[in-house]
Amino acid sequence: xxxxxxxxxxxxxxxxxxxxxxxxxxxxxxxxxxxxxxxxxxxxxxxxxxxxxxxxxxxxxxxxxxxxxxxxxxxxxxxxxxxxxxxxxxxxxxxx
Ligand SMILES: [Zn+2]
Numbered sequence: 001x002x003x004x005x006x007x008x009x010x011x012x013x014x015x016x017x018x019x020x021x022x023x024x025x026x027x028x029x030x031x032x033x034x035x036x037x038x039x040x041x042x043x044x045x046x047x048x049x050x051x052x053x054x055x056x057x058x059x060x061x062x063x064x065x066x067x068x069x070x071x072x073x074x075x076x077x078x079x080x081x082x083x084x085x086x087x088x089x090x091x092x093x094x095x096x
Contacts, residue, residue: 004020007054042086
């Protein structure tokens with residue numbers, strides 16, 4: 001995963017400030033993220049897009065349903081991957 005710093009802008013769904021974006025593999029575009037690229041809020045896991053005003057737009061379930069099936073499946077997989085990352089908890093020290 002490649003992480004880059006982006007403008008500090010709130011998520012339009014939960015309001016938390018987002019300031020980094022990462023890729024989930026494949027070829028890394030050195031100019032990414034670009035307007036229209038998808039991202040996932042690391043707090044509420046909403047699917048978002050980079051907008052032309054430097055902010056994000058929320059991608060609604062009906063918009064997701066209207067996407068090309070291959071892209072929709074890739075994005076759904078990315079959201080499920082993010083949900084999996086959020087559910088991982090560090091293993092605590094054993095005191096026995
Ligand atoms: Zn959010």
